[in-house]
Each structure stands twice: as C-alpha cells, then as structure tokens.
Amino acid sequence: MDDWNEAEGGYKKFVEMLITRRAVLPDRLGGNATPIAETVSSGAVNIKIGKEEGNGEPFAWTVNGVGYSPHIAIMGQVGSGKTRTMLEAILQMHRQTQAPVLLLDLGKGELADNAELARELGAEVLRVPQNPIGLDMFHGSCASEDIASDTVLGFRDSLTKVMQSRPGGKQLDHIREALKPLFSRNVRISMEGVRDCLKNYYEENEINIDSVISAINDLTERTIFRPEIAPADFFSRSWIITFGQARDTVKNLAAYLLLDALNVFLKNLQEASRDSEGHRAIRLILAVDEAKNLLASRHQGLSDNIRLHRSKGLVVLLASQSPDDYKGAGDDYLENIGLPICFKTNAVATAVIQNMFKGKVNFAALDTGVCLTLKDGRALRVKTF
Numbered sequence: 344m345d346d347w348n349e350a351e352g353g354y355k356k357f358v359e360m361l362i363t364r365r366a367v368l369p370d371r372l373g374g375n376a377t378p379i380a381e382t383v384s385s386g387a388v389n390i391k392i393g394k395e396e397g398n399g400e401p402f403a404w405t406v407n408g409v410g411y412s413p414h415i416a417i418m419g420q421v422g423s424g425k426t427r428t429m430l431e432a433i434l435q436m437h438r439q440t441q442a443p444v445l446l447l448d449l450g451k452g453e454l455a456d457n458a459e460l461a462r463e464l465g466a467e468v469l470r471v472p473q474n475p476i477g478l479d480m481f482h483g484s485c486a487s488e489d490i491a492s493d494t495v496l497g498f499r500d501s502l503t504k505v506m507q508s509r510p511g512g513k514q515l516d517h518i519r520e521a522l523k524p525l526f527s528r529n530v531r532i533s534m535e536g537v538r539d540c541l542k543n544y545y546e547e548n549e550i551n552i553d554s555v556i557s558a559i560n561d562l563t564e565r566t567i568f569r570p571e572i573a574p575a576d577f578f579s580r581s582w583i584i585t586f587g588q589a590r591d592t593v594k595n596l597a598a599y600l601l602l603d604a605l606n607v608f609l610k611n612l613q614e615a616s617r618d619s620e621g622h623r624a625i626r627l628i629l630a631v632d633e634a635k636n637l638l639a640s641r642h643q644g645l646s647d648n649i650r651l652h653r654s655k656g657l658v659v660l661l662a663s664q665s666p667d668d669y670k671g672a673g674d675d676y677l678e679n680i681g682l683p684i685c686f687k688t689n690a691v692a693t694a695v696i697q698n699m700f701k702g703k704v705n706f707a708a709l710d711t712g713v714c715l716t717l718k719d720g721r722a723l724r725v726k727t728f
C-alpha cells in the first residue's frame with residue numbers, strides 16, 4: 344500500500360517499484376545460464392622453465408598464487424624460443440590441472456602439425472578456413488533486448504576493426520539497425536545469416552552497396568564459423584586453432600569473435616574456487632602465439648579477458664616478438680601480466696617493462712636460449728636451452 348501511495352496511482356511506476364525495490368531482481372540475465380561445472384582447485388600449480396643462471400636450479404613459478412596475475416607474456420626476436428617455451432608452460436599447467444587449452448596460432452600455422460601436442464592436450468586441431476570453428480559465437484544474444492544490443496555492438500566493433508577503411512556514422516547505424524532484429528530473435532546465428540540480413544536491409548531501404556557489404560561478402564567467402572557448439576561446451580574442450588592459409592581479415596575476425604564469445608561466457612560464470620592457501624582453480628588456459636597484430640588492434644575482448652577474468656580461473660599466455668607490441672594508446676596489457684619472459688630482442692624496453700624489472704633492462708645482449716624474467720620482484724636470467 345505504501346508503494347501504491349508513493350506511486351500516486353501510476354500503475355507503471357508502481358510495477359517498476361515492485362521490481363526494483365521489492366523483488367531485488369538482477370538488472371539483466373546472463374546469456375549462458377548454465378555454468379560449466381565448478382572446478383575444484385588443484386592447489387598450487389607450479390611450472391618449471393629452464394635453469395636459473397648462477398645456481399643452476401630449475402626456475403619455478405606458481406601460476407595461481409595469491410596477489411598477482413597468472414598471465415604470462417613471452418617476448419623475443421625471431422627464433423629465440425618463444426613458442427617452445429610457451430608450449431612447455433601450457434603442457435605443465437595442463438598436466439597438473441587437466442584444464443582445457445584454447446591455443447590460437449596467429450602465425451604461419453605450424454602448430455597444426457604438432458600431433459604430439461594435440462595428443463597430450465586432447466585437443467582438436469582446426470585449420471581455418473578449411474575447418475570452420477564450431478562455436479556458436481553469438482550464443483544467448485536473444486535472451487533479452489539489452490543482450491541483443493550488446494552483442495550487435497560487440498560484433499560491429501570486431502567487423503569494423505577488420506575493414507580496410509573505417510565506416511562512417513551512417514554505415515555504423517545501418518549495421519546496428521539491420522542486425523538488431525536478427526540477434527534478438529534467433530539462435531545459432533551464422534556469418535552467412537549476418538551477411539544475408541545486412542543485404543536484405545540494404546535492399547529494402549534502397550541503400551547502395553558499400554564497403555560494409557563488400558567486407559561481409561569477403562568474410563563469408565569461406566565458412567569460418569559453424570554455430571553448432573554452445574560456449575559452455577566449446578570452452579570445456581581443448582582446441583588448437585591455426586590460420587596458416589587464411590587471409591588476415593578472416594584470421595583477425597575469427598580471433599575477435601572467439602575472444603568476444605569467451606569474454607561473454609566468462610562474465611556469466613561464478614568465480615573459480617580457491618584452496619585453503621588461496622590457490623585459484625584454473626578453468627581455462629588461453630594461449631596466443633604470434634599475438635603482435637592482436638595486441639596492436641586493442642580489441643576489447645582480449646583486453647577484458649586479460650583484465651577481468653583471472654578470478655574466473657582464466658590464464659592467458661601471449662607470445663610476440665617485441666615489448667613494443669604491448670605499447671600503445673589505452674590499455675597496457677603488461678600491467679596485467681604476472682610473469683614476463685624476455686628473450687633476446689633489440690627493441691628497447693618500454694616504461695612498463697622497466698617498471699616491472701625495477702630499472703633499466705637490456706634484452707639485446709642476452710645469449711641464445713637465455714631469458715630475463717622475474718623472481719620475487721627481481722630480474723633473473725634463466726637458461727631455457
């Protein structure tokens with residue numbers, strides 16, 4: 344009665360008050376209402392990388408300890424040992440936790456040929472575009488109008504990032520208007536569905552074909568996604584995804600949409616449990632080899648995954664050639680990295696790296712197989728081979 348009086352007889356206001364004040368409902372519902380099974384923490388996950396220079400002891404690092412990030416960044420010039428080191432770290436984590444691994448090879452795609460690796464990880468190998476990615480990447484977009492809008496805008500960002508020229512305001516509007524109904528009413532949306540929907544919208548509104556249409560035409564020439572597996576299922580399995588034969592636009596878009604889907608999926612998950620000493624359960628290991636372009640693109644999905652989801656049990660490993668790859672406007676991913684591993688490179692260390700190593704560091708003089716890393720906050724040389 345108090346509420347009714349306060350609403351002064353306005354029925355709409357009254358209902359709003361019931362919903363917001365009395366029912367304490369969440370603002371929005373998650374698109375992935377079914378979380379993957381709560382992972383039990385497997386205690387401290389320790390990885391060993393090479394031998395410490397000086398005492399020759401194995402260099403060990405606890406991935407999931409308290410008070411620092413579990414993410415690893417590996418840097419170094421061509422052939423310095425980045426990929427080998429990354430794979431070694433992934434395998435050690437996987438052996439201890441059984442956590443699924445999503446390994447993206449954005450370089451030449453040679454990781455697809457590593458049968459031993461796929462076997463150990465229990466991973467399915469995909470060579471895009473010969474093998475499409477079976478992820479339902481817009482899963483749950485139709486759960487509400489808000490989620491549909493968010494999904495459309497997220498997709499639009501990813502699409503415009505791979506377009507050669509940035510679309511203008513009108514074009515951005517067309518994309519949103521065209522796709523909103525598709526995303527709010529359908530499940531298992533394919534890229535081909537997106538293309539057809541855009542084309543129909545252009546036709547119905549007598550809009551001339553422009554760079555948006557030609558971009559989506561290019562991107563759907565081969566099927567890169569087949570929306571069959573829901574994210575909860577997809578991200579519970581291990582995958583090695585390579586893009587050796589794919590054009591850059593296809594490769595980038597696929598990476599963006601994967602990272603967006605992962606971001607949405609993790610947002611809706613509960614925090615990963617910790618053991619009595621605070622070691623967080625590792626739910627998923629995301630590893631990106633040859634991450635240079637991805638880092639440079641400042642993609643929101645990557646940034647969100649790195650910054651926000653370690654409490655959900657995500658561990659990210661990034662390998663790229665130069666510390667410069669992390670430099671740029673906005674985010675500095677390195678600030679969210681727990682372990683830097685720097686092999687020889689002539690690139691000058693960025694301010695953030697200097698900060699991590701608490702002083703001037705020079706990677707140019709490192710011997711083959713030797714990397715500079717951190718132990719208890721101090722720079723340490725480690726011989727990996």
Ligand SMILES: Nc1ncnc2c1ncn2[C@@H]1O[C@H](COP(=O)(O)OP(=O)(O)OP(=O)(O)O)[C@@H](O)[C@H]1O
Pocket residue numbers: 419420421422423424425426427428727728
């Ligand atoms: N742990 C190791 N033990 C022995 N040799 C190694 C090891 N790591 C790297 N190497 C040697 O260095 C070469 C390059 O290693 P890797 O492919 O890991 O480097 P990379 O930095 O990823 O190179 P690229 O820039 O070409 O991707 C290997 O082919 C191998 O000869």
Ligand SMILES: [Mg+2]
Pocket residue numbers: 425426427632
């Ligand atoms: Mg490599």
